[in-house]
Amino acid sequence: MTSLAARLRAMSEGDLAARLRAMSEGDLAFVDAERAWAERARADQVLPVDGWSLTIAQPGRGWGKTMSGSAWVRRCAGIYPGCIIHVVAPTYSDLRGVVFGGASGLLASIPRVLIKEINHSLFEVRFWNGTLIRGFSAEAPDRLRGPQCTFVWGDELAAWPNADETLTNIDMSTRLVYRSHDGRLVQPQRYYTTTPRPLSWLKKMIDRADRVIHGSTYDNKANLAEGFLRDLRQYEGTQIGRQEIHGELLDIGEQAIIKRSWLKLWPAKKPLPWFEFIMVSLDTALTEKTFDKKSYEADPTACTVWGVFLHEKKWCVILLECWHDQIGFPELVMRAKKDMKAIYGRRRDVLFKPLIGSQHEFEQVKRPDLMIIEDKGSGISLRQTLANEGIDSYPYNPGKADKLSRLHAVSHVAASGRVFLIESLVSPGEARDWVQPFLDEVCVYSGPGTTPHDDFVDSFSQAMRYYADRWLNAGVGEVVKDGSVEYLPPPLPEDMPKDFYDQQTENPYS
Numbered sequence: 001m002t003s004l005a006a007r008l009r010a011m012s013e014g015d016l017a018a019r020l021r022a023m024s025e026g027d028l029a030f031v032d033a034e035r036a037w038a039e040r041a042r043a044d045q046v047l048p049v050d051g052w053s054l055t056i057a058q059p060g061r062g063w064g065k066t067m068s069g070s071a072w073v074r075r076c077a078g079i080y081p082g083c084i085i086h087v088v089a090p091t092y093s094d095l096r097g098v099v100f101g102g103a104s105g106l107l108a109s110i111p112r113v114l115i116k117e118i119n120h121s122l123f124e125v126r127f128w129n130g131t132l133i134r135g136f137s138a139e140a141p142d143r144l145r146g147p148q149c150t151f152v153w154g155d156e157l158a159a160w161p162n163a164d165e166t167l168t169n170i171d172m173s174t175r176l177v178y179r180s181h182d183g184r185l186v187q188p189q190r191y192y193t194t195t196p197r198p199l200s201w202l203k204k205m206i207d208r209a210d211r212v213i214h215g216s217t218y219d220n221k222a223n224l225a226e227g228f229l230r231d232l233r234q235y236e237g238t239q240i241g242r243q244e245i246h247g248e249l250l251d252i253g254e255q256a257i258i259k260r261s262w263l264k265l266w267p268a269k270k271p272l273p274w275f276e277f278i279m280v281s282l283d284t285a286l287t288e289k290t291f292d293k294k295s296y297e298a299d300p301t302a303c304t305v306w307g308v309f310l311h312e313k314k315w316c317v318i319l320l321e322c323w324h325d326q327i328g329f330p331e332l333v334m335r336a337k338k339d340m341k342a343i344y345g346r347r348r349d350v351l352f353k354p355l356i357g358s359q360h361e362f363e364q365v366k367r368p369d370l371m372i373i374e375d376k377g378s379g380i381s382l383r384q385t386l387a388n389e390g391i392d393s394y395p396y397n398p399g400k401a402d403k404l405s406r407l408h409a410v411s412h413v414a415a416s417g418r419v420f421l422i423e424s425l426v427s428p429g430e431a432r433d434w435v436q437p438f439l440d441e442v443c444v445y446s447g448p449g450t451t452p453h454d455d456f457v458d459s460f461s462q463a464m465r466y467y468a469d470r471w472l473n474a475g476v477g478e479v480v481k482d483g484s485v486e487y488l489p490p491p492l493p494e495d496m497p498k499d500f501y502d503q504q505t506e507n508p509y510s
Helices: 002-010 013-023 027-041 067-078 093-102 163-173 200-208 217-223 226-234 239-245 330-342 377-386 403-415 434-440 455-471
Strands: 055-059 084-089 114-119 124-126 132-137 151-155 191-194 210-212 265-266 277-283 300-311 314-325 370-372 393-397 419-422
Touching: 013 210, 027 067, 055 067, 055 200, 067 084, 067 093, 067 151, 067 191, 084 093, 093 132, 124 210, 163 200, 200 210, 217 226, 217 314, 226 239, 277 330, 277 455, 300 330, 300 455, 314 434, 314 455, 330 370, 370 455, 393 455, 403 455, 434 455
Parallel strands: 055 191, 055 210, 084 132, 084 151, 151 191, 265 419, 277 370, 314 419, 370 393
Antiparallel strands: 114 124, 124 132, 277 300, 300 314
């Protein structure tokens, strides 16, 4: 529009009059709507229609997100005749009552003379110049499989029920390059408007966006009710106020139930301690509820391995291994057997590595003592199969407690500083790189939907529950009395040479 205005200003009065007479009624109405919007809109609400692949507006409530999105869609529709635009809302109700029919929605911001046809049942609007606007709901992400477009506006992104699948389908369908009348190619663009929430996937999107628009509710106070603004004051200084009023993306890690700052690091150059006990915690994901009938994929199965040790006269645990993978039941049985045979140690001749592809170096020479498996779904079958081969496991039964309740129940263990991670050799102050997937779930999870998967959450909570029940009977402040623990090397596995310790150039237990 800037270039159009410049061209109009450069014309003589006669040429301008002739140009205006040649414009259709729709062209004139579009130019008039753009002029009116430019006069009343704030600078941060007017979004360019070219040059940005991904733009995210994350202001507070009442800032004018819907109006900004509607105006951007109208501008794209008018400047690029015949283009296709997709509009996505959290639900069909939002699509009908906010995005299309709301006070700041598309039908309110687009002059009726610009609209050639409206199909309310399909949420489609056809412009006078051939542009097509299609509406979709995040409730049905599969509807985005097939249709293609050049422009996308997604409203209230943080409230989408199937955000991961919907965003994937949007990325796959926003693939049409538009060729303008002068031959210039316009690349696809996506514009998302949302009040932020502490979601890991949203943070990653914001980090990779070409442009991020910030704003506060107060930026639009001239158009908001006095009573509404007066009521907002009670939230100032609170986390709700920071998020909902000022559009601040709160620290995801510190919103989680298990804070990253609670987990301690075991120095990289310090030998690992003696392990009184090693437990493998396995969260299986082979039930109807965890199987996606649309993608034909199961949720990942997650495994964590924990060593229990005495530190500063208190029982603590350290993460020795973690993995998650989408595997079938036969492979799961094989992996479980391999996990129980893994030797967590540094040896000349390694009979079994801790896991496939694992290159971790540990000083402890010991195999796991126990495998913990949730006693439901495929976990029951797995326990029975392993028992038939002489491998006993502990049946973890959470009862009716949901994932959130289970994590809350063991949060005191981490808060007391009893959970350790192994420090990275190359990045001091950080955990080993193979720990990051575990941290991305456990130290982010604050309820359903906050992380793409929650399998590590279950593996962690059931391991910490077993640990707390067995070693923390007197509470997290319990101190082990001197002389109550005898430091002796554990017996060697039967398949290790009896002169193993004599073969070492350096005694790993010294």
